[in-house]
Amino acid sequence: MRTIDWVDGAVEIIDQTALPDTERTLRLTTVDEVIDAIQRLAVRGAPAIGVAGALGVAIAARQYADEPDALTSAVLRLETARPTAVNLARGVRTAASALGGGPQAVLDAALALRDAEIASSAAMAERGADLVAVLCGSAPRLLTHCNTGGLATVTGGTALGVVAELHRRGGLGAVIASETRPLLQGARLTAWELGRLGIDYQVAVDGAGPFLMARGEVDAVILGADRVCANGDVINKVGSYAHALGARAAGIPFIVVAPETTVDEHTPSGETVEIEDRAADEVLHFGNARSAPPGARAINPAFDVTPYHLVTAIVTDTRVIEPNA
Numbered sequence: 001m002r003t004i005d006w007v008d009g010a011v012e013i014i015d016q017t018a019l020p021d022t023e024r025t026l027r028l029t030t031v032d033e034v035i036d037a038i039q040r041l042a043v044r045g046a047p048a049i050g051v052a053g054a055l056g057v058a059i060a061a062r063q064y065a066d067e068p069d070a071l072t073s074a075v076l077r078l079e080t081a082r083p084t085a086v087n088l089a090r091g092v093r094t095a096a097s098a099l100g101g102g103p104q105a106v107l108d109a110a111l112a113l114r115d116a117e118i119a120s121s122a123a124m125a126e127r128g129a130d131l132v133a134v135l136c137g138s139a140p141r142l143l144t145h146c147n148t149g150g151l152a153t154v155t156g157g158t159a160l161g162v163v164a165e166l167h168r169r170g171g172l173g174a175v176i177a178s179e180t181r182p183l184l185q186g187a188r189l190t191a192w193e194l195g196r197l198g199i200d201y202q203v204a205v206d207g208a209g210p211f212l213m214a215r216g217e218v219d220a221v222i223l224g225a226d227r228v229c230a231n232g233d234v235i236n237k238v239g240s241y242a243h244a245l246g247a248r249a250a251g252i253p254f255i256v257v258a259p260e261t262t263v264d265e266h267t268p269s270g271e272t273v274e275i276e277d278r279a280a281d282e283v284l285h286f287g288n289a290r291s292a293p294p295g296a297r298a299i300n301p302a303f304d305v306t307p308y309h310l311v312t313a314i315v316t317d318t319r320v321i322e323p324n325a
């Protein structure tokens with residue numbers, strides 16, 4: 001199962017807004033359709049939107065082959081469709097760097113990024129499972145946040161790929177998936193993926209995480225990232241920082257799993273990263289039901305910053321970074 005791919009001249013994605021109730025594929029044939037899918041989180045997750053951005057440039061190279069100004073505008077709109085995950089801008093720039101070679105060269109660059117992310121997922125799963133086994137023993141009880149499975153990449157995932165590898169090895173204890181309000185990537189997507197993998201899990205509300213750790217029910221927190229800064233600060237789904245504080249208080253590892261395409265050596269630390277502010281309406285609803293009185297206002301940062309001193313290790317496809325070493 002691939003979350004995103006190039007099929008017969010178009011981008012095909014699994015529509016993540018429809019999961020877990022409906023499994024459907026969307027076929028994206030224009031730049032605006034790709035941007036809309038990224039902004040609606042029909043395709044989401046740092047590596048997945050990096051590949052989506054790159055394939056969007058491949059569409060743009062065809063769609064605006066005779067309109068250089070429109071092509072330039074399309075590349076910029078793709079690059080800025082969502083601000084926080086470094087993968088998007090990086091993927092767009094990687095594909096755009098091939099524009100001089102024509103549409104096929106752009107597509108080849110985008111497909112190379114797709115294939116690299118697939119290989120990265122496999123490498124992170126192995127490296128991360130080895131690290132968890134060393135840190136937590138043979139049957140770790142892991143808490144994860146948001147969604148970091150194949151849906152957040154092309155296939156395989158990041159942190160959830162490590163969980164799947166531990167399961168394959170027979171070295172997994174229990175999994176708690178925090179629901180991840182407001183869009184419920186944990187309850188909707190991680191639960192769906194764990195079910196398909198045959199991995200037993202429990203969903204918990206986001207605020208329960210630190211308390212479950214304090215109660216001794218979690219051996220490690222393992223989650224993804226949207227940007228790893230040069231000093232080791234980790235930008236990830238809002239709620240990650242609270243889990244990091246809970247892990248530190250409980251004396252358990254806080255492990256981040258992210259490909260090198262998410263490591264941003266050009267950004268010194270988390271203070272300068274633009275945190276995507278999403279629509280208040282997402283907070284004021286639970287599914288299709290209103291969750292607050294009419295007229296209520298809300299604040300909806302989509303990500304937060306976990307300072308490097310709360311991070312035990314960052315597992316990438318090529319190394320394990322220990323920010324405090």
Ligand SMILES: CSC[C@H]1O[C@H](OP(=O)(O)O)[C@H](O)[C@@H]1O
Pocket residue numbers: 041044045046047145146147148149152153157158159185223224225226236237238302
């Ligand atoms: C493997 S990247 C997953 C990363 O992306 C998610 O953000 P979103 O669902 O808004 O795209 C979240 O931060 C995950 O940790």
